[in-house]
Amino acid sequence: MSFFHHQNQKRRKNVKITLHQLAFFLPALLIMIIFLLYPVLNTLWMSFFSEENQFVFLDNYKNVLSSKDIINRKGLTQGFPMGALPHNFLWILIHLPFTTFLGLLLAVLFKDLKYNYIFKSAIFLGMVTPMVIGGVILRFVYEKEVGIVNAVLAFLGFQTHTWTAYPETALLSLIFGSVWLWTGFSMIIYSSGLGNIPKEYYEAAAIDGATPFTIFFRITIPLLKQMTVVVVTMTILWELKIFDLVYVATMGGPGGASNVLALQMYFYAFRQFNFPNSSVIATLLMALTLFVTIPLIKSSLREGK
Amino acid sequence: MKKVQAINAVKYLLAIVISVIWVLPFLGIVMTSIRPLQEVIYGWWNVKPFTPSVTNYVNAWNHPTAPLSQGTFNSLLVALPSTLIPILAASLAAYGFARFRSPLVTFLFILIILLMALPQQMIAIPIFQLMKNLNLLNTYLGLIIIHSAWGLPWIIFFLRNFFITLPIEIEESAKIDGASDFVVFSRIILPVSWPALISSIVLQFMWVWSDFFLALILIYSPDKLLATQRIPLMRGQYHVDWGVLTAASVVSMVAPLFIFAFLQKYYVRGLVGWTTK
Numbered sequence: 001m002s003f004f005h006h007q008n009q010k011r012r013k014n015v016k017i018t019l020h021q022l023a024f025f026l027p028a029l030l031i032m033i034i035f036l037l038y039p040v041l042n043t044l045w046m047s048f049f050s051e052e053n054q055f056v057f058l059d060n061y062k063n064v065l066s067s068k069d070i071i072n073r074k075g076l077t078q079g080f081p082m083g084a085l086p087h088n089f090l091w092i093l094i095h096l097p098f099t100t101f102l103g104l105l106l107a108v109l110f111k112d113l114k115y116n117y118i119f120k121s122a123i124f125l126g127m128v129t130p131m132v133i134g135g136v137i138l139r140f141v142y143e144k145e146v147g148i149v150n151a152v153l154a155f156l157g158f159q160t161h162t163w164t165a166y167p168e169t170a171l172l173s174l175i176f177g178s179v180w181l182w183t184g185f186s187m188i189i190y191s192s193g194l195g196n197i198p199k200e201y202y203e204a205a206a207i208d209g210a211t212p213f214t215i216f217f218r219i220t221i222p223l224l225k226q227m228t229v230v231v232v233t234m235t236i237l238w239e240l241k242i243f244d245l246v247y248v249a250t251m252g253g254p255g256g257a258s259n260v261l262a263l264q265m266y267f268y269a270f271r272q273f274n275f276p277n278s279s280v281i282a283t284l285l286m287a288l289t290l291f292v293t294i295p296l297i298k299s300s301l302r303e304g305k
Numbered sequence: 306m307k308k309v310q311a312i313n314a315v316k317y318l319l320a321i322v323i324s325v326i327w328v329l330p331f332l333g334i335v336m337t338s339i340r341p342l343q344e345v346i347y348g349w350w351n352v353k354p355f356t357p358s359v360t361n362y363v364n365a366w367n368h369p370t371a372p373l374s375q376g377t378f379n380s381l382l383v384a385l386p387s388t389l390i391p392i393l394a395a396s397l398a399a400y401g402f403a404r405f406r407s408p409l410v411t412f413l414f415i416l417i418i419l420l421m422a423l424p425q426q427m428i429a430i431p432i433f434q435l436m437k438n439l440n441l442l443n444t445y446l447g448l449i450i451i452h453s454a455w456g457l458p459w460i461i462f463f464l465r466n467f468f469i470t471l472p473i474e475i476e477e478s479a480k481i482d483g484a485s486d487f488v489v490f491s492r493i494i495l496p497v498s499w500p501a502l503i504s505s506i507v508l509q510f511m512w513v514w515s516d517f518f519l520a521l522i523l524i525y526s527p528d529k530l531l532a533t534q535r536i537p538l539m540r541g542q543y544h545v546d547w548g549v550l551t552a553a554s555v556v557s558m559v560a561p562l563f564i565f566a567f568l569q570k571y572y573v574r575g576l577v578g579w580t581t582k
Contacts, residue, residue, distance in 0.1 A: 017407045021486055024401035025413065027394040028457050035454035036420055039431035046430065106323065113320055121569075122324035125331060127576075128565045130515035132533040133554045139545075140337075141330050146547055148333055151348050180327070185576075192577045241424045244517040248537050262518075265426040270522060275430055282426040293422040300418055300462075301411075 040286070047279035064280040069256060069264055080167045080257040084264040084281075091175050091239045091260070098179045100231055103186025108220065110187075111194050124188060126181035135248025138177040139164055164250050167257035174249055174258055181245075182238065186231045193227035194220070229295055236292045240285060261285050338362065338552040345547065361552035371539055373553050376532035380560075383445050383520075383531060384513040387452035392505050395457050396498070399464035400490045404476070414465075420458040425518050433522055448523050452516070456509045463508075463578055467501035468494065504575030507568050511561055532557045 050056045064070055068083065075082035082090070106123055110116040126134065141147045142163035150160035163173040197220070205215050221228075243262040246252055252259035252267075261281055268278035336349040339357045365373045402414050432451055433442070441447030476489050484492070495502075517533045524530060530538075536553050540546065565572055 017405045017410065021401060021405045024397045024405070024486070024490075025410075028398035028461060029413070031394060031450075031454045032420065032457055035432065035435075035451055036423065036428060036458075037416075039428035039435070040423065042431035043427050043429075109316060109320055109323075113316060116320075119320045119324045121565075122328050124565075125328065128511070128561045129558060130517070130533055130561065132515070132517050132536055133557055136536060136550055136554050137330050137334060140334060140547065140551070143545075145347055146337070146345060146349065148329060148348070148350065151350065180330070188573055189577060192573075237422060241426075243425075244533075247517070262424065262426050265429070266518075266521075269430050269433075278426075278430060282424065282429065285424045286422075286427045289422040289424055290419065293418065297415065297418045301415070 043279045043282050046275055047283045049276060051274065051276055060276045060280045061284075064277050064284075067277075069259065069267075070261075070281070072256075080171060081255060081259060083256075084259045084261045085284075087171055087259060088240060088242075088261050090171065091178075091242065092236055094172075094175050095179055095182070095239055096232065096235050098176075099183045099235055100186050100228070102179070102183045103188075103231065104190050104221075104224070106183070106187045107190035107194055108216070110191070120184075120187065120191065124184035127184040127188075129181065131181075131244035132248050134177075134181050135245045138174060138245070138249045141177070142173050164258075165254060167254050170250050170254060170258040174246060177249075178242070178245060182235065185238075186235065189227050189231050190224060193224045197223050226299070229299065233292055233296050237289055240288050240292070334551040334554055337547050338555050340548070342546065342548045361548035362556065365539065365549045365553040365556060368535070368539060368549065368553075370527070371530065371535035373532060373535055373539075373556055375528065376530060376535040377556065379445075379529060380514060380532040383448055383452070384510055387449045387456070387513045388506055388510045390449070390453040391456040391460055391509060392502065394453070395460035395505070396464055396495070396502065397490070398457075399461045400468055400494060402461065402465040403468035404473075404486075417458045417461055421462060423458075425455070429518075429522055432519075436523060442523060443525055443529065445524075445529070448519060451519055451523065452513050455519070456512065460505045460509060463505055463575065464498070464501055466578060467498065471497065500571065500574070501578075503568065504571040504578065507564055507572045508575040511564060511572070514560055 047060055048055060048057055050059070065085075070083050070085050072081055072083040072086075076086060081087075106119075110119045113119065129137070141149050144150055144160055144162040147162070149163065154160050161169075163169045201219050201223075202215060205219055210218070241262055242260055243266070246258055246260050246263050247266075250258045252263045262285065265278045265281040265285070268274045268281065333349050337345045338361050339359070340349070341356060341358065341360065344351075344354060344356060367374065402410060402417070428451075436442045436444075436447040436451075439447070441450070471494065476493055479489050479493055480486075515533065520531045520534050524534065536550070536557060539550050539553055
């Protein structure tokens with residue numbers, strides 16, 4: 001089939017599309033241009049103008065990046081708050097390896113088990129949960145009296161407190177909570193990837209006397225490379241855009257200790273009505289997300305050809 | 306053989322333990338929602354005494370300042386059109402991306418992928434101003450339009466990836482017989498595409514139902530707030546009323562859970578195909 005497909009594309013290459021065909025794109029394009037593309041350009045534009053509507057080029061960027069809300073130099077050495085930008089990076093640094101590896105390990109563990117859809121569903125529950133509710137649940141599990149995290153810690157003889165209410169632990173407890181919510185994503189993607197690996201590979205390796213360890217690192221991981229690109233890309237995008245969870249669980253507090261970029265953008269725009277600053281943050285966020293998406297764009301274009 | 310059995314037993318044990326740990330927080334909110342607050346204030350896992358009641362659900366449903374009944378209804382009112390509109394527009398465009406070739410189409414496709422990565426924050430302020438100028442601020446029509454626009458790049462990408470896997474020979478012979486592109490699309494492509502269309506519907510509905518940010522900036526009248534906007538308002542004034550809060554959370558999860566339980570195949574296929582090929 002792919003042979004015909006390929007030939008067909010060669011035949012049509014460089015053929016101009018007719019007006020009639022252009023009509024297929026029209027409704028979607030109109031909506032996207034007015035409600036997505038125009039707002040993007042407008043935000044970019046606003047990020048170069050002062051509140052008095054004077055063109056100031058990169059001044060807003062300097063202001064925002066030197067603001068304590070975004071990067072708190074003192075915090076970087078002395079503890080939280082470190083500022084929204086380092087908080088997002090910390091989120092990626094911890095959350096990405098945890099969810100990716102855990103998802104992979106669970107996918108491998110569940111692979112040949114009977115009734116594995118029950119286990120998969122249990123892990124996947126967090127992905128079905130609206131993040132607003134995810135935020136409620138995180139507050140709930142970390143609470144001093146009603147929270148199960150503290151019950152376990154008390155049982156093990158540790159001190160208990162409301163983890164989301166202290167600057168030292170607020171961000172980290174949200175990050176680990178979000179590992180719990182998001183691991184289902186990488187597990188499900190890897191599960192579908194594992195299903196595509198031919199059984200013969202494993203049988204051949206077993207005949208050659210390979211250990212499960214070697215099989216995992218020499219067969220499973222290399223053959224899941226494409227899945228890994230997707231999991232890593234989508235997970236970083238999620239970590240950069242994180243908003244609802246923090247808004248509901250801590251509102252970025254206490255004292256900005258769990259603040260993140262998307263939330264700070266909201267504060268600038270809809271609490272302080274400082275449009276230039278909020279446009280700068282939005283633009284920075286977009287720059288980061290676009291950078292992360294490059295591998296995905298490349299692979300999509302390769303497939304389209 | 307014994308060794309294999311032992312390894313399998315360990316695997317099952319591990320899988321069960323991990324799954325139970327993973328589900329515990331959900332069990333916690335359910336256990337808290339069905340019992341009076343004084344029973345769970347020192348932990349929902351203390352099951353003596355255990356007095357199940359629906360009081361928390363009634364209180365959440367008829368909450369004095371943020372009734373969830375109204376919120377659930379509003380959320381449905383927004384989510385249904387916000388799901389159907391983009392799928393109509395996206396399926397047309399996706400067919401174009403799958404079958405028509407020209408430099409312009411390639412350029413537009415790159416644009417679509419770039420829009421997929423967009424953070425909502427990047428459109429927030431202009432959208433707010435635009436809706437204000439159009440007198441659509443604080444209306445569901447405004448929110449529905451934005452949700453439709455926001456869903457388009459994703460649905461186009463997903464459906465396009467599905468359409469290019471369909472064999473092209475039937476379409477070609479239909480064209481030789483004089484069928485137009487639109488006839489091919491509506492008579493040949495759409496009827497065999499329903500699994501992909503259902504996947505798109507499921508994912509877009511879940512997305513709109515769970516959305517918080519767009520509703521937060523566009524909808525502000527107390528009686529118009531959506532379910533996700535009401536839950537943060539239910540915390541209670543002096544202490545957190547966990548009973549009402551957890552009951553509201555459970556109610557708001559019914560729709561996503563229902564979809565996941567009955568349309569799981571489409572949901573997972575959508576999620577995998579949405580992001581991979």
